[in-house]
Amino acid sequence: MDIRKITHLAMLISLAVVLNIIESTIPIFNNMLPGVKLGLANAIIIVVIYLYTFTDALYVSLGRVFIVGLIRTGLLGIGFFLSLTGAIFSTIIMYLAKRYTQLSIIGVSILGAIFHSLGQVLMAMLLLKTISLIFYLPYLLLLAIPTGIIVGLMAKNILSLMDKKIALER
Amino acid sequence: MNKSDWQLLAIIIIIIISLFAITSLFNYNNSTIATVYYDNNIVLTLDLSIDENREYRVKGYNGDVVIETKKDMIRVKEEISPLHICSRQGWVKSTYEVIVCLPNKVVITLSDNKNKLDTVVR
Numbered sequence: 554m555d556i557r558k559i560t561h562l563a564m565l566i567s568l569a570v571v572l573n574i575i576e577s578t579i580p581i582f583n584n585m586l587p588g589v590k591l592g593l594a595n596a597i598i599i600v601v602i603y604l605y606t607f608t609d610a611l612y613v614s615l616g617r618v619f620i621v622g623l624i625r626t627g628l629l630g631i632g633f634f635l636s637l638t639g640a641i642f643s644t645i646i647m648y649l650a651k652r653y654t655q656l657s658i659i660g661v662s663i664l665g666a667i668f669h670s671l672g673q674v675l676m677a678m679l680l681l682k683t684i685s686l687i688f689y690l691p692y693l694l695l696l697a698i699p700t701g702i703i704v705g706l707m708a709k710n711i712l713s714l715m716d717k718k719i720a721l722e723r
Numbered sequence: 724m725n726k727s728d729w730q731l732l733a734i735i736i737i738i739i740i741s742l743f744a745i746t747s748l749f750n751y752n753n754s755t756i757a758t759v760y761y762d763n764n765i766v767l768t769l770d771l772s773i774d775e776n777r778e779y780r781v782k783g784y785n786g787d788v789v790i791e792t793k794k795d796m797i798r799v800k801e802e803i804s805p806l807h808i809c810s811r812q813g814w815v816k817s818t819y820e821v822i823v824c825l826p827n828k829v830v831i832t833l834s835d836n837k838n839k840l841d842t843v844v845r
Contacts, residue, residue, distance in 0.1 A: 631825050631828075632825065654727060655725065655726075655727040656725075656727050656728055656731060657724055657725045657727075657728050659728055660725075660728035660731050663731065663732065663735070664731065681763075681823060681830055682763060683821055683823075683830060683832060685820070685821035685832060686823070687746070688746045688820065690742060691739050691746060694735070695739050698732070698735065698736075
């Protein structure tokens with residue numbers, strides 16, 4: 554890993570953390586619907602998947618989860634494990650979708666949002682030892698579609714901006 | 724969005740609709756037994772057809788959780804948590820709804836009388 558790449562990844566991690574903080578101040582997604590978030594940080598993960606490799610995306614994803622856990626929600630609590638599972642699930646599926654399917658960046662983002670919700674609900678069912686949470690899943694999946702589209706559009710714009718920047722630097 | 728995006732969207736929507744359909748089949752069993760868990764241990768079992776219109780205090784991770792019951796219904800009235808998700812959820816009466824208060828590590832599940840033997844065995 555050269556220094557430029559390390560710097561880029563570090564910058565992207567901090568962006569993801571900041572986006573996470575910003576989105577938690579948007580009241581609709583904070584209070585009205587428990588468990589529903591815009592998932593702005595996911596846009597950063599998509600950018601990393603498209604610009605760099607899968608391992609780098611996993612670094613950024615896990616880095617974000619750990620830092621947000623450290624400064625906001627608390628490490629090793631239930632919420633931490635929920636976001637960890639969601640992050641791992643969505644990163645893996647988005648990489649696979651980008652590598653092996655014809656999906657555009659928006660489709661990749663929707664899949665990521667879906668699997669983030671799926672991973673979180675599965676982990677919550679495991680941790681709380683109750684199957685009843687599956688009745689919340691269709692609502693979460695339904696809302697994952699619009700949030701996935703929004704985040705996908707965002708990632709698309711960030712990518713086109715960053716592509717120009719990176720091309721200029723080289 | 725290209726063609727495969729729309730295909731993906733169609734598949735996801737079909738899955739969501741079938742999930743809604745499957746879950747709504749089970750959704751409206753009225754129930755009478757409420758079980759309260761703290762940290763995965765049963766702390767309280769209530770028969771909602773007998774224990775009507777009462778309040779119970781259960782120990783939660785952040786402090787006491789106040790649970791109120793009505794005929795065949797239960798809710799969390801007061802608790803200490805950042806977002807108050809479980810007290811905002813309000814009255815719950817279906818077997819397949821569940822009240823989860825993550826910050827307090829309190830879970831309330833409902834089951835109907837037919838399942839009573841299962842509870843005794845456990």
